[in-house]
Amino acid sequence: MMVLGIYGYGGHGLEVEELARTINFKENRWEKIIFIDDTPSKVDNQKVFSFETILSTYSESEIEFMVGLGEPVLREKIFYKIKVRGYKLARLIHPLAVVAEDVEIKEGTMVSAHSFISVKVHLSENVLIQPMAAIHHECRVGKHSVIGTSVSMGGNSCIGDNSFMGLNSSLKQGITVGNRSVVGMGAVVIKNVADKTTVAGNPAVMIKEGDVRAF
Structure with a gap:
């Protein structure tokens, strides 16, 4: 079973988490749901992780991502940051x-x-x-x-x-x-x-x- 990584620990990211929990209750798609964030003060290595930590912890077959930001410019940036490393995003x-x-x-x-x-x-x-x-x-x-x-x-x-x-x-x-x-x-x-x-x-x-x- 895969992990879902939501990239961006903020207001919209929490909305993504809530939606994912609803899906998971019905489909049991993910073993756990975690966050990734580039702001060091948000990283606690329990629920919120740096991208570098995620890359060293999970292979491409073990995690899929979702962008947790609502600004198109930032959505594009994070999308390609994930894709260039060979990882996939969920729907x-x-x-x-x-x-x-x-x-x-x-x-x-x-x-x-x-x-x-x-x-x-x-x-x-x-x-x-x-x-x-x-x-x-x-x-x-x-x-x-x-x-x-x-x-x-x-x-x-x-x-x-x-x-x-x-x-x-x-x-x-x-x-x-x-x-x-x-x-x-x-x-x-x-x-x-x-x-x-x-x-x-x-x-x-x-x-x-x-x-x-x-x-």
Whole structure:
């Protein structure tokens, strides 16, 4: 039986742990669930370990990882830090999520409770879907992107890589949000959003350009 290592001991990491415990109660997938963190003051070598300690303790067949950070830029960094060492990431889907049978969910992706993922949706690597998000037919979500709580994506809409949709925001059907972009809380997006752009409001308008971070 494998170990699950959650990379990032903080608020979102604890949410990942809670979801993993729910899965483990039903499926008994992991022998134990631990944390990895790069901040020395958080490491106690009981529940929280350094990455170097994990590498020297577990082989690639003994542990799988999940990113415990909610910022796309940091999610990408940790994802490749794990992958370059030859380790794999888990897929976590909450038992209370509704996921169509033909949905494609890549490595490292997490789907939280009460989310709705409709038919022919593609979730790329290391995507985070927060609770109560609704992703309708034939949508695509790019690598390392975050879909916040209660977000709604209309059918055939697309989120690029490393992008962030704030809670309660929504996309009109067929809309594309580019790479490394941010949709602010409560925004209603009715026009395509370019790469490296932050939009907010109803209807959403551009408020910032450049290589932005969600927070």
